[in-house]
Amino acid sequence: MNAENTPILRIDSVSKTFGPVTAVGGVSLDIRENEFFALLGPSGCGKTTLLRMLAGFETPNSGQILLEGRDISPLPPEKRPLNLMFQSYALFPHMTVRQNLAYGLEMERLAKSEIVRRVNETLATTDLTTFADRKPDQLSGGQKQRVALARALVKRPKVLLLDEPLGALDKKLREKMQLELKRMQHEAGITFIVVTHDQEEALVMADRMAILKDGKLLQCGSPEEIYEAPADRFVANFIGVMNFIDGRVNDRSVFEVPGLTLPFDRASAGAAALAVRPENIAIAAPGEGLAGTVAEIAYHGLDRVLHVATPASPIPLQVRVQANGAAAHKVGDALSLKIDPAKCRLFQ
Template sequence: MKSFGSIRRNFAPWKDPAAKPYIEFRNVTKIFGDFTAVDNLSLNIYEREFFALLGASGCGKSTLLRMLAGFEEPTSGAILLDGQDLRGIPPYRRPVNMMFQSYALFPHMTVEANIAFGLKQDGMPKPDIEARVKEMLKLVRLEQFAKRKPHQLSGGQRQRVALARSVAKRPKVLLLDEPLGALDKKLREATQFELMDLQQDLGLTFVVVTHDQEEAMTMADRIAIMDKGQVMQVATPAEVYEAPSSRFVADFVGNVNMLEGEVASRDENRVVITGASGAQITVEHSGDVQPGTHVAFAIRPEKIKVSSKQPVGTGANAMQGEVWDLAYLGDMTVYHIKLDDGQVVKASSLNSARIHDDPLTWSDRAWISFTPDAGVVLTR
């Protein structure tokens, strides 16, 4: 299997001021009765982008996808695809196709018949249909299963049939609603990379809806974090994880510790935050926050080092507590350290060696420490 790493690494049209968005949501609102599913939302997606809408159930992500597909119309605002306003255009006339979580395969049809169905509906000549179906079967590596019915396939194979059927009509945009939700964990992880490579092979724009953080982080070029019908942050997976824009985003994506405090001082590069217990934290990623501001310092568990001895060289960023709980997970150990001010901090440590020189267990006194660039300051 070929790698598209170099293509993805250099793909960032959102950084180009001259780049024109391929899909535009302009102040879109969708109201069902007295419930606002999407609230004055604006969002740009670029051609050939693998874009993920990530959020909890009821946040509006599926409604956004359905409006793009044409199954729902916005209450207000506009949705544009390649510069064309989609309002009033029925789903079957839109250059998009949607793949549902259930796959919705016809149980009485063979694999090849399922893939050919939409092409027949469009009146494509029979020789062209046969050539396209053959091409799709090869693309998803199911040539030997062409004559089988859906019930004779595994979950992963059914998923690939649904995908082949979705892209057979060569849509400009493929919409995927929780596409891997029906697969077991191991197969889901393998299929994520297959989808990424397939998207690059086809040169299509993919928009995927998911509540699975790992799925979005693995596959997407950019992620829109949604809550209550609004976009909280749009960024690359690395930016969302390492530089969340708010407490909500930091808490939603991955594990995080939030240390509340007040900015005591700042210079050109760093701020000093004082917590309720008087402990001080020196931080580099602080934006333009000013002294006297109440803030949260967000730090991921893997950025924190745990030791039995007071660390040397970390300055203010060292605190003492007690091992409140721990879990050995094989590849890593997770610690819950109850600090002397009562707050419990989560830290994780990779088990790179079979034997630990500094073993810690329940109720031991322990130190946590981290570097000034390990976390971020959040004001909202």
């Protein structure tokens, strides 16, 4: 295995129960050095419990957590070379930004010259030098978020754990800070593991991501892999927008629903669900595809999403078309839709 793919952190068959409830059930993951890794899933899926076990605030009932090959499961939080950044930031209000960063290093009894050097380096990396002498109540939400991150980074953990780090920010600032987090992770050269329920956030920031549901790992891969090739219907529905058409595959491997037939290679005969992204449905010439009628139009700036009623599904299909230069569609317009089986997933 080359250095780029060597796991710095190995989660090996880790489980955690609370009474009769299994919060995490036999999860195994390898997380690489200098990777931005996202744990993603709906509320109650086990992602925060898993993060707390990595940090040492919860103890696994079974399994191991290996950091650079060493089992850290028995170690208390303060003995682990990992740092957890809380969503609430938890900054000391009576201290300046510089003092907040220096505090943890002072507790480690580092030399004053080393503390000053590391604090200044981290202030520069996180673009906080200008605000070094301000107190938290003199900072914006985005600046406080960066201070909390800087305070974690200054201790140079091998792995930084982030629990919904952008949850307290408004949408526009969240989008800006997603790119900032990615930049800072790259510059700091530290492995980041972030817990989020925001699929868009994970797609933007993560090198790889793991999808959890009911304490189980459903799929792990790059954002592109998970978006383009979801492992099952839940993942397909959870990541991005997906149309589902429920139908049957006949004994000739052809998917059939009213108004639509699509051939597949080696599909098993029986009930099946066709999954296709809105951007992968094209508008065809009249009479050359699945017939439909525009039921609703949603304008998104760069594109429009047409909700098209068809005989293939009781739910209108979402079709994404470019707004700029596109023909103006109106509610009630008749359309023909072309679906390429190569751009679909078939769940059976």
